[in-house]
Structure formats: structure tokens, C-alpha cells
Amino acid sequence: MDSPEAANNAAHSTAATAATSSSESPPVQESPFFSYVNNLSPPINAFKAAYLAQGLPGLSSPHLVFRLPRINSLRETNFLKRARYSQSPSVESNQNDDIGKYSGDDNHDSKKLSSLLPGELVNDAQNDCNIKNYANTQPNSLVRVDDYLADHVEVDCDSVHSLKRDVKQSNDVPKSSVGDSNGPRETLSNFDEKNVAGEKLREPMVLSEQSEEDLQGNPSFKFEKIYMEEEERDVEQPSKEVPHLEPSLSIGLASEKQQCEESFAQNAGGGQLDGYDCTRQLMREPLQGVWGCENYDENTGVTSNVTAQNILLDDSKASQIQCGMRRRCLQFEEDTSNALRNSTIFPRVAKIVINSRAASSSSVLKSQHSSHVALNVASSKKQMLKLSQPITSLFATRCSGNSPLAGSKPSGIALHLNSIVNAVPLARVSSTSTRLAEDYMSVQGMKPASTMNCHVLENMKSCLISSNAVGEASASNEDERHDTSALRAATSSTSESPGAVEHSYLLKHIENPETLHDKRKLCSEHAESFEEFNQPSPRKKMKKSLSTSDGDGCKRCNCKKTKCLKLYCDCFAAGIYCGEPCACQGCFNRPEYEDTVLETRQQIESRNPLAFAPKIIQRVNEFQENNGEEGNLTTPSSARHKTGCNCKKSMCLKKYCECYQANVGCSGGCRCDGCKNVYGRKEEYVATGHALINEMMSSRVVEQRFDGAFNDKLESVSNNTDLLFAELNDLPNLSPMTPSLQFSDRGKGVAKSRLLSGKYLLTTGSDVTVLSSGAKYTKTSKNLESNDVLLETSKEVLAAGSFDWRMDYNVGIMDQSSPICDTDDNVCHLTTLLGPPTTARAMSISSNTRGWSRDPQAQACHRSGSLLSRGSLHWRSSPITPETGLGETKYLECFESDSRLCDILEDDTPEVLKETSTPCNSVKVSSPNKKRVSPPNIHMHELGSISSGGLKSGIKYILKAVPSFPSLTPCIDSKSSSDKTAGNQETRSNS
DNA sequence: GAGTTTGAAACT
DNA sequence: CAGTTTCAAACTC
Structure with a gap:
């Protein structure tokens, strides 16, 4: 794990060069992303999605961040559902312990990161401090998302304890109130915590307390229990009252599970967690989380707050879910570092929320802590941060809180990924309206969330994959929407954006208690959208991740000379940190070297702003026009490599070909020779594009009265279309x-x-x-x-x-x-x-x-x-x-x-x-x-x-x-x- | 597991 | 911008 000293030296030299060029501290800010984010930060910052840079490995980057938004919504729901979860106490106890442990680790990391990342990290650290105090001092206020974001281990500990208390209280709330009941339920928090700790997974847990306990003690995880719990939860809470929230929660849960698994593998070394189990857990957990969220909403009625917490939790969860998530976190690194601290941060957030809403959120915080424990969580944290940032910004207005984090954190990573997806889901949400979400929730219930998680994870892991996933996602009918959205999301890692949206919604809602109802709706809508995206995508992502990953679902690199600081490194290119599975030598692509990583990234981005952009871009069915709402179905075939391949000998039939590797056809942008890409030949693509263009042109022309001249133009255009098509693919x-x-x-x-x-x-x-x-x-x-x-x-x-x-x-x-x-x-x-x-x-x-x-x-x-x-x-x-x-x-x-x-x-x-x-x-x-x-x-x-x-x-x-x-x-x-x-x-x- | 091939990334 | 080198993954044995 530790990067070799020699490697470090070399890396430092390289990093130093990069740093010197870009000036150390600002790396994040300096990076276009960051700058943009910062600029946008007030509204957008939170949304930064971690961007899984390269599509092939994992499409859109945006990875984590994007997810966050989704997660947020989900989280909220999770909260509610978790309240139900709270019933299972076993998890909680362990979670607390785990949290403490993790928090310690996280703190270190976070400190490092903070040092490295002057902007966001520092802010985070400060925020953490503030948050701690704030959390302690401010029980009720929704407070600042930033603060809680910033929260670090210490805060986490405190928050965790407080949360536990809160959770217990919340646990008191009857589970029965599945629907809109006002009674707060803290099961959600428990849920997350459990997931984080891993032990949580074992037992269906109930309250945050249990989750905390689990975290603390938790080395072993029992997914089966979790599943059982989920089932139970499902039974208990069939209500669809808070569908929106549910998805988010479910997502969060899933992420947490993953994180737990990861943490397990990494920390405990307990390899018990199987990818399969993880997936299951994730899937189920989300459901649980959903339930809890519902309860929470019903009980507390503080959905907005819950959402924030949920988001955080979800992020952590998401990170956990995918072992590769950590890697993905590179972009999120900042966030991740924070996330490590975040364990605290999330809790703080939860505290804040809880404070406003009551104990129920506390459980969530705990769960967050647990999740944070794992380094992998960092990615999720980043997303969380991003999400939180926007929220914080919003809150800041109210609370005057210092949400330096919001501004700084947005570091761009998060934004990337999910932006697309988020946007889509949002659009869908708006268009489709909540009922779809509700229906979907009712039917699939927690799956959406789980799927969300999967998406996130997948996105995190491989943006590139996302494109593939998209295609896959589209497969299922029910999920078609979701699939399409998921595809989009996957490609863009849009998950974050939705979350961001949700955050905004949440914030508003929070601000306007009156809107709680609306919030729920919105949340539900978002959740739906998220769910839609997530469900299909998660599955796909899961599959993809598994397939792409060595086995753990994590992709491994084997860099020898580049120290994993160049695009040669898949991990680095994907915006994720190298993990245990990596066999790299002298790796600097680790949270400990976040500064270096960021600097290097900046340098690379300076050379090529799109270097970390997803390589594979899904084409929405260009020609499919569904008037907006449904036209989304993007077929896998529609995906294309951003820049195309340059194969000379492999004929695009081997993985040497990036197009083939991404399971996408070659496009006009490819310079390949003798293309025989089974997913689509370049020639075919071009021809198709021409045909399509011609058709469109002709039809339009006819309609518009345009004469042959117009067609001629079209033809001429089509003639030129190779490039055009390529563009179109992108377009x-x-x-x-x-x-x-x-x-x-x-x-x-x-x-x-x-x-x-x-x-x-x-x-x-x-x-x-x-x-x-x-x-x-x-x-x-x-x-x-x-x-x-x-x-x-x-x-x-x-x-x-x-x-x-x-x-x-x-x-x-x-x-x-x-x-x-x-x-x-x-x-x-x-x-x-x-x-x-x-x-x-x-x-x-x-x-x-x-x-x-x-x-x-x-x-x-x-x-x-x-x-x-x-x-x-x-x-x-x-x-x-x-x-x-x-x-x-x-x-x-x-x-x-x-x-x-x-x-x-x-x-x-x-x-x-x-x-x-x-x-x-x-x-x-x-x-x-x-x-x-x-x-x-x-x-x-x-x-x-x-x-x-x-x-x-x-x-x-x-x-x-x-x-x-x-x-x-x-x-x-x-x-x-x-x-x-x-x-x-x-x-x-x-x- | 070692060696070769391949094509992207990086460099000039 | 093109050509070359470097690199790591993919592939073969």
C-alpha cells in the first residue's frame, strides 16, 4: 500500500514539478474543474460529481459527485427507511466502534488531504472543526451542510454519540408509521451505519446506535442478515409514501454496503465479502434504507434534513460499494480525504439534520461514520461533500454558516460524473413526475436505490463502462426509463447531479418547512429519476464493474514506471485511487498523495481538458426522438468512443481497441484500419450516420418545403459526414x-x-x-x-x-x-x-x-x-x-x-x-x-x-x-x- | 509467469 | 501537428 520511498521520491519529483507549475495549494481550484466549480460553486458546487474520468474504464466521471445528488435524495429516503431499520439494534452498537476507528484513520487522511488540498480540504478541515462545535452547540438547526461536510473524525465521534442518542430516541418511534407518518425514525441512520461498519450488514439493525456499535465492532459482516432485514423491512414498510426518499436511501445503503465490504477487505482484511454478496447487500440495503427513509419522513417530516444526511450516507455507501470506488475517488480524492474525515463529516451533517429534525438523523450520521471508515468511502464522501456543498451554500445563506467547503470542495471531480445523469433524472423527474417514481418505488421499492448505488459505483469505477452499462440498462423494460436514464447517468455519472438537485430541493424544503410536503414529492421525484437511472445502471454497472474488475469489481493497474500518475494508469485515468488489488509499483495514486495526484491531474488537464472526461460517450438515440421524456433510450450501440481508436493491427477486435474494450462500435472519429469491430464498424457507423442524416434532412426538407437544393446540401454534408458522424456520435x-x-x-x-x-x-x-x-x-x-x-x-x-x-x-x-x-x-x-x-x-x-x-x-x-x-x-x-x-x-x-x-x-x-x-x-x-x-x-x-x-x-x-x-x-x-x-x-x- | 504485441499516452 | 518514444494493458505461450 505504501508507496515505495523511491517511488515517492520520483513521484514527488514529478509531483513537485506539477505542483510547482500549478502551485501546490490550488491544484484543485486551479484546475478548470475546480475553478468552474468554484465559480458555480454556490449553486453547483455541491454537485460536483466525481467524475470517473474515462469512460472506458468507467464512464463518466463524475462519478462520485453525481452520485451524491442521487444519493442525497436517496439518503433522505434512507433516513426515513432507516428509521425502521433502527429496529435492528445489533448493528448500531458495532457501528459506533467502527466509526471511531475509521474516523481516526480518516482524520489522518483527511489531514493529509487537507494539507494537500488547500482549498477544499482545508475548508473541510475547518468546517469539520466548526462543525464539531457547531454540532455540539446546535442541535436543531439544519445548520450548514458545509459544516457537517467538513466534520472530521472528532466530530464524527461526537456526532456519532449524539446520533446514537438521537437514534435511540428515534428508534422509539414506531416502525409502523411507514407512510407519511410524522414520527421520526432513525432506522435509516442505523442502516447506513450498519452498512458502513459492515457489521451492520449482518444484522438488520435497527437504530443508529446499533449501527454505531456495529461500526466499532464490526469486523465481520453478514450480508445474509442484511438481506433478511431488508426483506423484513420491505414487509414492514410496503408503503410508498416516500418513494423518492426511498431510492436515495436505498442507494445510500447500497453504497454503504459496498463501502463496508471494501472497508472490510481493506481494513479487516476479511475477504468474506464477496462481490456477489456485496451487490446483494447493496441492493438490499438500499431497500432498507428506503424503508427507513420513509419512516423517517413520516415521523420526522424533516425530509430535507434527511436528504442531506442520506446523501452523505449514500455517498459513503456508494464508495463502499465499489471496491474500485476509492480509485474513482481520485477526482474525489479531495472529497475522499474529506470523506475519510467525513466519517465525521457525514455524521455532522446528520447531526445537523438531526438537530433540526431530531435523533433519527443521528443514526444516519453514525452510519456515515462507519462508511467513512473505509478509505474507499472517500469517493462517496466527496460526492457527499459536493452535494453538501451546494446545500451548505444554501444553508449558509440562512445559517450564515461558513461553508467554505462548498466553495472549495466542489473541486470538480464530483461534478463530472453525475452531472449528466443527474440532469437527466431531474428532467425526467420533472417531466415524469413523482408518480412514476412512486410506482416504481412501490414496485421495485428499494431497488431503485440499490440500482442507484450500483450506478454510482459503476460510474465511479469506470466511466467508460457506463456507456456499456447504459446499453445494458436499457434492456429491461421496466427499467427502460431507468435504463435510459441510467445509461445517461452512467455515461455522465450523472448520479451526482440528481443529488445536487435534490440537495437544492432539500435545502429549499428545509428552509421552507411548509414545503416539506413538496420536498417529499420532489425528493420522491428525484428519487424516482434517480431510481430510474440507478436501477438499470446499477445492475449494469455492477455487472460491468464485476466484469471489468479483476474479480472484486475493482480494476487493477499494474503500473511500473508511471507511479500511477499518468493516464496510462487506468485507475488514475478513471479518477480513482489505486487500491489493494493494484499491483502498481511506487504508486502515488493514493489518498496519501492526494496533493500529488491532484497536481498531476491538473497538469494533465491543462494539456488536455478532456483527458479525464469519459472516453465513451453515449449517444442518445439521436434519431429517436421521444419528445423528451422517453426518448431517452440510449442503445449501447449508440455509445461511441470520444476520440475513437487508432487500431492498425487488431482490427478493433481485441481489447487493444478502446472502442472494442468499451463494447462500443467504432465511429467516424476512429482512425482504425480494417475495422471489424463487432459492436459496430466504423464504416457502418458512418454510413448509418449518413443515412440517418439524409433521412432526417430529407424528411425535414420535405416538410419544410425545402427543395432538392437542401437535400444536396444534406448530401454534401453527409459526404463529409465521417467526421460529422463521429461528431454526431458525440453529439x-x-x-x-x-x-x-x-x-x-x-x-x-x-x-x-x-x-x-x-x-x-x-x-x-x-x-x-x-x-x-x-x-x-x-x-x-x-x-x-x-x-x-x-x-x-x-x-x-x-x-x-x-x-x-x-x-x-x-x-x-x-x-x-x-x-x-x-x-x-x-x-x-x-x-x-x-x-x-x-x-x-x-x-x-x-x-x-x-x-x-x-x-x-x-x-x-x-x-x-x-x-x-x-x-x-x-x-x-x-x-x-x-x-x-x-x-x-x-x-x-x-x-x-x-x-x-x-x-x-x-x-x-x-x-x-x-x-x-x-x-x-x-x-x-x-x-x-x-x-x-x-x-x-x-x-x-x-x-x-x-x-x-x-x-x-x-x-x-x-x-x-x-x-x-x-x-x-x-x-x-x-x-x-x-x-x-x-x-x-x-x-x-x-x- | 514471462515475453510479445498492441495502441494509447507522453514526449519531442 | 506529426513523428517518436514510453508505457501498460492485452495477449500469447
Whole structure:
């Protein structure tokens, strides 16, 4: 485990170089991610999803963070359910002990991390201290998420004790109140704790106390017991009252279980835990957690608080769940380090929540502690932190709490992963509404949560896998939604975002006691969305993780010379720390070297902002347009490698090929020779893309009255399509981003946005734009590959931000949350800006050209540019995008549409117009096939946009387009059409 | 388990 | 940006 000294020296030298370059402390902040996150932090920070960087290994990064959001919702539910759990006392006792142990370890780690990570970590540490005091002093106040986030071991201990007390009290609450009963139930906390401790798993435990005890004492885990408990719980609490919460809780539980297992393996060395068992436990635990959550909600009615706790717990759990999670945590490392401390932090959070709500939460805290124990938990912690941060920020406003953590922590990692998923779930949630969640919950009950956990884990482990998982997830009918969402989530590791959203919701709810009810609904909705995502994804992820992992589900690296500080290292590339299974030599990819890792990451990101982005991007069924809500089904086949492969000899039939390894077909972006990829040949892909494009174009053209000229353009475009297709592949994923969706979400209803996007695409304007964009695009595409385009755009936009997808994730979260969090202007703005993921890029671009800086919001967007760009990526993977039935066009839209969206927002154009504008944007985007799609100069001129730059023009173009749309004439179209046919459109746009 | 092959990542 | 080197995984034996 300990990195060899020699290796250390070498690593230090390397690290030192990196550190020197980037300046040590800021690594996190400096990193685009962090910067973005920080910028976005108030609203977004929390959401940072840990980003599992590379898709192949594990798609989206965003890993952990994303999960957090989900987790949060789940956690809340878990809380409730846990209350029920509280009944099983055995677990609790052990948990406490475990917590203490772990806390100690965590503290060390956390300290190190804090030292390493000046920003977030330090903040965390401080927060921890504050939290401790705070927790002690403040019993009731919801307090600051930050604080509890910051909490470290000490706090944990205290909190744990207090929690135990609380838990006991809560335990007093009757289990019977499954439904909305007000009585607080602490079983949830117990649940988590049990999971964390592992012993918890043994016994169904009941209260947090038991969980604590388990933690302390727990070396051995009995999954079977847990299962039994879960079953019992299920029986006891059939109620679906808090479906939303349940999922989150379940997730949390699952994560905890995993963590427990991990901790076990690592700490206790008890290899008893089998991957299979772990999975089971996870699955079941989530259910339990759900139950507890329900109870909790019913009893306490403090769902918001619960959510926070749950989130934390979930995070920890998630981390636990996947042995690989730790590794994944790299991005989360900061968080993880915190997480280690977090054991305390979570408890604190729980305390806070508990304080506000009563003892029930305390149990949760305990569970959190236990979970934290395992280093692996760190990842979850990070997510937690991220989630908490946003929350904290929110709370901070109220409580004035210092939530330095929120700002600092957001370090980007977390944001990554889940942003997409979150966004999607959120969208879905909004669109689908709670009842689906409820139904789903009722039917699947805890599974969703479990699945969530799995997703998270999977995401954490391998973002890349996510794409695969997505495809898998789509398999089940029931889970189709979930699957699609899961897929998206997986790809983007969106789990976090949902959680973030949930956090926001929670915060609001907390703030407004009145809204508890609403909160529950929201939570349930989120949970549903999460569940949907999670369920399919978790399973898939689990499978994938197992398959990919050596056996433990953890991927191992065998680095000899790189010290696991280069992308050669799968662990490092995936944003996770190397773990026991790794056979690496001189490994610095460990929590102890968090600083080094972060610095190195920053360096790499500085070179390639997308270096840690998921390699595999799921394409939402580009052509599937389900009007938003359901169009999501992303087929595995739709996934494509971000940059493509370069196989010369393997013919893409061996794992040497990253595409093949990721179980995705080759795309136009691949430079492979003699491609025979069984998942899809490059040629086929290109051909398909052309065919699709042609079909779309033709159909649209027909509808729009466009003559053959238009088709010609399309054809020409298609000819160029190799690149375009590649882009489209990416774009589809991006399109899923459905800037329109997010956009709409912000401005209005997500569903509307989706619908609008679809409609718009269909609308003549969209077609026209497509053509025009296509023409342009073709030009660009020649030079740039689709992937390249995306990358370029992202790079340009991001400049610093390496993890665009995180941004996306955040965006998605924001979008979702935004509606809820209307209160915060900042948040809303961010959300709005972010909402259109594509806008992010556009924003960045526009910033250069137009100067979004004008509007503070715009600036924020620009700042988050990296994120935004990421967002575009995210969106691609994000399940949300599915909405964009237009797919291709949508993708294209993503790039420009974002800018457009931003413009629209700025313009204060009527919602309708905005929406319409978004479609236009979408059209443009789609047309480009590539994100950039800078509209031809002509278009620019036509639009009258100021800037000549393609992007700029696109933005301007958008602005005009918006107004034009109302008139039904797509501005973009006018441009595009102007080139060929649409003179009318042009006139319209010009008008 | 050692050696070879392969292609990505890193470097120039 | 292209070419080369380095690296670790994948593969073979």
C-alpha cells in the first residue's frame, strides 16, 4: 500500500514539478474543474460529481459527485427507511466502534488531504472543526451542510454519540408509521451505519446506535442478515409514501454496503465479502434504507434534513460499494480525504439534520461514520461533500454558516460524473413526475436505490463502462426509463447531479418547512429519476464493474514506471485511487498523495481538458426522438468512443481497441484500419450516420418545403459526414444534453423544453439550420473530426476546465434543481445558463466574442465555461438528451444552442420565444453535427450577428433566431437556407 | 509467469 | 501537428 520511498521520491519529483507549475495549494481550484466549480460553486458546487474520468474504464466521471445528488435524495429516503431499520439494534452498537476507528484513520487522511488540498480540504478541515462545535452547540438547526461536510473524525465521534442518542430516541418511534407518518425514525441512520461498519450488514439493525456499535465492532459482516432485514423491512414498510426518499436511501445503503465490504477487505482484511454478496447487500440495503427513509419522513417530516444526511450516507455507501470506488475517488480524492474525515463529516451533517429534525438523523450520521471508515468511502464522501456543498451554500445563506467547503470542495471531480445523469433524472423527474417514481418505488421499492448505488459505483469505477452499462440498462423494460436514464447517468455519472438537485430541493424544503410536503414529492421525484437511472445502471454497472474488475469489481493497474500518475494508469485515468488489488509499483495514486495526484491531474488537464472526461460517450438515440421524456433510450450501440481508436493491427477486435474494450462500435472519429469491430464498424457507423442524416434532412426538407437544393446540401454534408458522424456520435450524447431541455427546465418546464426541442427540430427552421449548419459543418468537419470538434469546442470554452461533463452534470443538476431553487437568484442564473449545456460552450465562445460578461450570469456561464463545455459532453451522455429526438440536430445544437440559450436568457425573451429559440439552437447545433458548427459567415451576416466568429455568429445568430422563431421562421434556417434554399427563412431571420 | 504485441499516452 | 518514444494493458505461450 505504501508507496515505495523511491517511488515517492520520483513521484514527488514529478509531483513537485506539477505542483510547482500549478502551485501546490490550488491544484484543485486551479484546475478548470475546480475553478468552474468554484465559480458555480454556490449553486453547483455541491454537485460536483466525481467524475470517473474515462469512460472506458468507467464512464463518466463524475462519478462520485453525481452520485451524491442521487444519493442525497436517496439518503433522505434512507433516513426515513432507516428509521425502521433502527429496529435492528445489533448493528448500531458495532457501528459506533467502527466509526471511531475509521474516523481516526480518516482524520489522518483527511489531514493529509487537507494539507494537500488547500482549498477544499482545508475548508473541510475547518468546517469539520466548526462543525464539531457547531454540532455540539446546535442541535436543531439544519445548520450548514458545509459544516457537517467538513466534520472530521472528532466530530464524527461526537456526532456519532449524539446520533446514537438521537437514534435511540428515534428508534422509539414506531416502525409502523411507514407512510407519511410524522414520527421520526432513525432506522435509516442505523442502516447506513450498519452498512458502513459492515457489521451492520449482518444484522438488520435497527437504530443508529446499533449501527454505531456495529461500526466499532464490526469486523465481520453478514450480508445474509442484511438481506433478511431488508426483506423484513420491505414487509414492514410496503408503503410508498416516500418513494423518492426511498431510492436515495436505498442507494445510500447500497453504497454503504459496498463501502463496508471494501472497508472490510481493506481494513479487516476479511475477504468474506464477496462481490456477489456485496451487490446483494447493496441492493438490499438500499431497500432498507428506503424503508427507513420513509419512516423517517413520516415521523420526522424533516425530509430535507434527511436528504442531506442520506446523501452523505449514500455517498459513503456508494464508495463502499465499489471496491474500485476509492480509485474513482481520485477526482474525489479531495472529497475522499474529506470523506475519510467525513466519517465525521457525514455524521455532522446528520447531526445537523438531526438537530433540526431530531435523533433519527443521528443514526444516519453514525452510519456515515462507519462508511467513512473505509478509505474507499472517500469517493462517496466527496460526492457527499459536493452535494453538501451546494446545500451548505444554501444553508449558509440562512445559517450564515461558513461553508467554505462548498466553495472549495466542489473541486470538480464530483461534478463530472453525475452531472449528466443527474440532469437527466431531474428532467425526467420533472417531466415524469413523482408518480412514476412512486410506482416504481412501490414496485421495485428499494431497488431503485440499490440500482442507484450500483450506478454510482459503476460510474465511479469506470466511466467508460457506463456507456456499456447504459446499453445494458436499457434492456429491461421496466427499467427502460431507468435504463435510459441510467445509461445517461452512467455515461455522465450523472448520479451526482440528481443529488445536487435534490440537495437544492432539500435545502429549499428545509428552509421552507411548509414545503416539506413538496420536498417529499420532489425528493420522491428525484428519487424516482434517480431510481430510474440507478436501477438499470446499477445492475449494469455492477455487472460491468464485476466484469471489468479483476474479480472484486475493482480494476487493477499494474503500473511500473508511471507511479500511477499518468493516464496510462487506468485507475488514475478513471479518477480513482489505486487500491489493494493494484499491483502498481511506487504508486502515488493514493489518498496519501492526494496533493500529488491532484497536481498531476491538473497538469494533465491543462494539456488536455478532456483527458479525464469519459472516453465513451453515449449517444442518445439521436434519431429517436421521444419528445423528451422517453426518448431517452440510449442503445449501447449508440455509445461511441470520444476520440475513437487508432487500431492498425487488431482490427478493433481485441481489447487493444478502446472502442472494442468499451463494447462500443467504432465511429467516424476512429482512425482504425480494417475495422471489424463487432459492436459496430466504423464504416457502418458512418454510413448509418449518413443515412440517418439524409433521412432526417430529407424528411425535414420535405416538410419544410425545402427543395432538392437542401437535400444536396444534406448530401454534401453527409459526404463529409465521417467526421460529422463521429461528431454526431458525440453529439447525440450531447444532444441528449438537450440544452433545450435544461434550458426549458430552467425557464420553464423541462418537459416543455424537451418537447420544444423536438418540435423545433422538426420545425422547418431546424431543418434549415441543419442544412446550413451541415454545410458549414461539412467544411469544418473536413478539417476537424467530430470528436475533435467537440474537443476543440470544449477546450476553447473550457480553456481551463478539463471536465466539461462535470459542468454538464452540474448543469443538469442545476436545471433540475433550479426550478426548485428559484429562491436563489444566483442559482437560478447558473442553472439557466448551465441549463443549456451547449450554451456553456456557446457561452465560452460568446464570452470571447460577445462578452457574456455583460451579464453576471453570462459571466458565470463563461467562468463555468469549462464546465459548460463539459456539459456538452455530459449532455451527450446524459440521459436527458434523449429528448432530443432530433438527435443529430440536437447535438449540433448543443454547441451553439448553449450560446443561444444564454442569449435567450439574457434577452429575456418570452419563454415561448426562448423555447423556440432553443429549438433553433438545437437545429444549428445539430446541423453542425459538430458542436462547433460555427455558422457560415453568410449566416452570421444574415443573422446580423455582430461577431464574425462562427461560434459568435452562432450565438448572435441564435439571438436573432429567437425572435424569428416566434414568427416561425428559424433564424438559423434562414442562414442555412439562405445558402441554398431558404430565402424565405433568411428574410424571416433577418426580419 | 514471462515475453510479445498492441495502441494509447507522453514526449519531442 | 506529426513523428517518436514510453508505457501498460492485452495477449500469447
